[in-house]
Amino acid sequence: MDTLRLPLSFASGVAVLNAEASKEFYEQILSIVIQTEPGELAITKSFGIPDASFSNIARINPFEGIQQFVPEIEIKDVSFAIGPDQQTSAILTYTS
Amino acid sequence: MPSPDFSNYIDLTIYDVEPITVYNDAVDYAKISLPEFEPRVGTVENAILEAVAHSTAVLANTINRIPDGLMEGILALMGFARNEATFATGSVKFTAYDDFGVTIAAGTVVSYEQVSGTTVVSWAFETNTDLIIPEGATEGSVAVTALSAGLYPELFNTQSLVIISAAEGVAEAELVADIYVGSDSETDFEYFSRGAQFLASLNTSLSTAAQVSNKIRSSYSSIPVFKVYDLTKSDNMTIGTSVVGCFTVVVCATDGTALSSGTKSTLQSNLEELCVAGLDISIADMTSGVATVTLSIAIVDGFTPANVTTDVEDAINNYLSFEGWDFSTILLRNRLIAIVSAVAGVDYVTELAIVSYSNANATVNGAGNLVFTKKGEVPTADITVSVV
Numbered sequence: 379m380d381t382l383r384l385p386l387s388f389a390s391g392v393a394v395l396n397a398e399a400s401k402e403f404y405e406q407i408l409s410i411v412i413q414t415e416p417g418e419l420a421i422t423k424s425f426g427i428p429d430a431s432f433s434n435i436a437r438i439n440p441f442e443g444i445q446q447f448v449p450e451i452e453i454k455d456v457s458f459a460i461g462p463d464q465q466t467s468a469i470l471t472y473t474s
Numbered sequence: 475m476p477s478p479d480f481s482n483y484i485d486l487t488i489y490d491v492e493p494i495t496v497y498n499d500a501v502d503y504a505k506i507s508l509p510e511f512e513p514r515v516g517t518v519e520n521a522i523l524e525a526v527a528h529s530t531a532v533l534a535n536t537i538n539r540i541p542d543g544l545m546e547g548i549l550a551l552m553g554f555a556r557n558e559a560t561f562a563t564g565s566v567k568f569t570a571y572d573d574f575g576v577t578i579a580a581g582t583v584v585s586y587e588q589v590s591g592t593t594v595v596s597w598a599f600e601t602n603t604d605l606i607i608p609e610g611a612t613e614g615s616v617a618v619t620a621l622s623a624g625l626y627p628e629l630f631n632t633q634s635l636v637i638i639s640a641a642e643g644v645a646e647a648e649l650v651a652d653i654y655v656g657s658d659s660e661t662d663f664e665y666f667s668r669g670a671q672f673l674a675s676l677n678t679s680l681s682t683a684a685q686v687s688n689k690i691r692s693s694y695s696s697i698p699v700f701k702v703y704d705l706t707k708s709d710n711m712t713i714g715t716s717v718v719g720c721f722t723v724v725v726c727a728t729d730g731t732a733l734s735s736g737t738k739s740t741l742q743s744n745l746e747e748l749c750v751a752g753l754d755i756s757i758a759d760m761t762s763g764v765a766t767v768t769l770s771i772a773i774v775d776g777f778t779p780a781n782v783t784t785d786v787e788d789a790i791n792n793y794l795s796f797e798g799w800d801f802s803t804i805l806l807r808n809r810l811i812a813i814v815s816a817v818a819g820v821d822y823v824t825e826l827a828i829v830s831y832s833n834a835n836a837t838v839n840g841a842g843n844l845v846f847t848k849k850g851e852v853p854t855a856d857i858t859v860s861v862v
Binding site: 425 | 497512527
């Protein structure tokens with residue numbers, strides 16, 4: 379199912395969507411998984427991965443946990459890049 | 475009907491919901507217009523649904539607390555207190571190893587340990603005051619109080635206890651009397667039910683049969699069996715007739731004998747004071763007759779026919795008695811069959827007939843049921859049981 383794109387926006391009066399299985403779709407859902415700490419969601423408490431900075435789980439690659447929430451893709455590689463504003467970006471390479 | 479009417483307090487906690495229930499309902503509802511709607515965890519739609527479901531559940535559960543909160547507030551204003559848990563208490567005898575004298579400090583903990591399989595439940599007491607066993611003596615007793623409020627198990631005199639605190643020189647401890655077991659706090663349901671009855675009892679005027687029944691039940695232990703009839707005057711107790719502005723209380727002792735005229739006149743004068751002006755109150759004696767009942771039963775293998783027969787007679791007699799009769803206007807044959815069928819050892823009822831009634835206040839109709847024509851009539855039974 380297509381999903382609303384974040385941040386919410388409208389084009390010609392219609393909400394902009396991410397088409398299911400598109401690059402933007404996975405970009406958004408993977409970002410949400412990474413940024414969500416398990417237990418944050420009121421109902422789906424297992425959703426999300428622990429923040430590597432504050433968790434003992436950092437000893438293993440937390441990105442391995444992503445696959446359980448997006449099982450239809452296979453993550454091939456994870457790398458990080460520090461932008462000019464000192465923000466760290468995670469770069470995930472996947473095949474679907 | 476007085477307002478507010480607390481006679482049936484409704485606890486809304488039965489309508490509490492879990493967030494997941496609200497969420498699932500919301501998804502089901504959305505699918506009515508969007509059949510392909512399947513929100514996926516991690517999408518915007520799902521996040522909004524989860525957030526709203528969570529907030530809705532919190533809101534629903536909060537709303538459900540409001541009636542209880544208001545009721546509790548009203549009861550507090552009326553000086554009606556909740557029954558809090560009380561502490562179990564008792565007295566413990568300590569025995570020292572020798573007679574050199576020892577002091578057991580206040581707060582020394584002893585406990586009774588209840589072992590159930592691999593689980594050990596400890597019921598602890600602490601001493602209220604210092605206990606000084608003087609030189610030359612080896613024993614002394616001191617009052618103890620439970621460490622936590624609530625109902626303790628029944629513990630009896632001489633029950634041995636485990637000494638939990640470090641108590642130098644003390645060999646053993648045991649109870650020297652049966653303990654007072656304390657009590658648990660009443661539950662919300664018990665508290666609000668009691669509160670509702672309390673508020674109902676504050677009515678200064680009685681106007682309905684239910685109110686009069688509540689009043690008699692709560693205030694007149696001398697009237698064990700009674701029935702209040704609205705729109706009834708004692709000189710016309712025929713079922714189906716009504717007299718506006720009157721009600722009648724029919725009374726008797728548990729064995730059906732009439733109450734003393736003093737008891738009845740006291741009841742009447744008290745009710746007249748409490749009832750709204752203009753109501754005519756009558757007190758009448760109950761009447762009774764004997765229903766002749768014959769039945770045949772089949773008995774489950776292994777049961778003794780004589781015992782089952784006695785149990786069947788008891789079951790019917792319990793129902794058709796001054797204490798058991800529900801003052802129905804009709805005694806259904808099927809009701810008796812149901813009662814008999816529920817008796818242990820009865821396989822099935824092959825035949826049951828209400829043959830006759832000993833007076834004109836009830837008659838057996840064509841369907842075999844006993845139809846009453848008079849209010850305040852209580853049937854007893856003459857039973858013949860045969861085993862097939």
